[in-house]
Amino acid sequence: MSKVFSLKLAKQSAEALLKEDGLLALPVDPFAIAASREIVVEGKPEAVDGVSGMLLRHGNDFGIVYATHIKSKGFQRFSVAHELGHYFLPGHVDQVIKGGIHVSRAGFVTNDPFELEADHFAAGLLMPEQPFRKEVDRYEPGLIAIEAIASHCVTSLTAAAIRYAEVGRMASAIVMSTGGIVDYCFVSDMMKSLPRLQYLRKGSRLPIGSVSSALAADPTLVAAGQRFRDDVDVRDWFGGETKATVVEEAVGLGSYGKVLTVLTSSKIGQDLEPDDDDEEQELIESWTPRFNK
Numbered sequence: 001m002s003k004v005f006s007l008k009l010a011k012q013s014a015e016a017l018l019k020e021d022g023l024l025a026l027p028v029d030p031f032a033i034a035a036s037r038e039i040v041v042e043g044k045p046e047a048v049d050g051v052s053g054m055l056l057r058h059g060n061d062f063g064i065v066y067a068t069h070i071k072s073k074g075f076q077r078f079s080v081a082h083e084l085g086h087y088f089l090p091g092h093v094d095q096v097i098k099g100g101i102h103v104s105r106a107g108f109v110t111n112d113p114f115e116l117e118a119d120h121f122a123a124g125l126l127m128p129e130q131p132f133r134k135e136v137d138r139y140e141p142g143l144i145a146i147e148a149i150a151s152h153c154v155t156s157l158t159a160a161a162i163r164y165a166e167v168g169r170m171a172s173a174i175v176m177s178t179g180g181i182v183d184y185c186f187v188s189d190m191m192k193s194l195p196r197l198q199y200l201r202k203g204s205r206l207p208i209g210s211v212s213s214a215l216a217a218d219p220t221l222v223a224a225g226q227r228f229r230d231d232v233d234v235r236d237w238f239g240g241e242t243k244a245t246v247v248e249e250a251v252g253l254g255s256y257g258k259v260l261t262v263l264t265s266s267k268i269g270q271d272l273e274p275d276d277d278d279e280e281q282e283l284i285e286s287w288t289p290r291f292n293k
């Protein structure tokens with residue numbers, strides 16, 4: 001199975017689970033879902049850096065421990081949802097639990113396929129596509145919509161931004177950077193409709209002269225959560241051959257020097273065909289019986 005396909009399935013299986021359980025409203029409560037499966041969930045300060053949580057197994061009993069060293073509710077809920085991914089996704093329990101315990105690093109920071117699948121399951125569980133879209137459509141596109149949906153779903157701003165680029169009905173791109181150097185970049189399908197774009201790679205610099213780059217250059221402003229906005233040419237960020245205006249919004253994410261940049265355009269890619277819903281429905285149905293444990 002291709003990686004992209006397996007990650008899509010992981011998200012859709014989370015959405016199918018919500019449907020099965022009749023959980024159609026936001027926010028989704030991963031603690032309640034765990035309780036409904038008699039999984040004991042406990043928070044614990046984690047000494048080891050980067051560990052987000054654990055899935056424990058004793059016979060047929062399961063437990064989840066989530067790290068509390070990061071105080072953010074969004075982070076903790078994502079961590080619990082990630083462990084639920086290991087519990088629900090086919091093959092995970094046997095693969096990831098060694099000696100009764102699995103240790104996770106959630107949050108799209110690894111290349112381990114099981115960890116990534118669990119992350120995508122968590123994204124689908126906490127931010128199911130249809131209610132997510134319906135909610136973001138109520139706001140002006142870009143950072144405002146992302147902040148609103150993050151608070152509505154009780155997720156981190158970063159997780160909401162990635163999901164926005166994935167399912168939003170607008171050309172967009174999300175760039176996360178630290179100290180002016182790109183950590184990762186997500187580009188929406190509509191944005192990808194422009195020919196010959198060159199995506200920013202991990203380790204490259206933010207475009208010189210951009211407001212994101214100016215913000216990143218001042219750690220005090222980043223720490224203070226300062227935000228900048230500008231109308232720019234998409235070619236300044238991604239090259240290509242099409243002149244098109246995009247809105248660039250940059251926000252400082254606190255003391256780690258991280259800046260989130262959101263690029264949006266309400267014009268680019270609007271003539272693209274929508275997703276084939278029938279195909280998606282088949283995928284959901286073929287995975288649904290797995291949850292009848």
Ligand SMILES: [Zn+2]
Nearest residue numbers: 104105115118
């Ligand atoms: Zn994990």
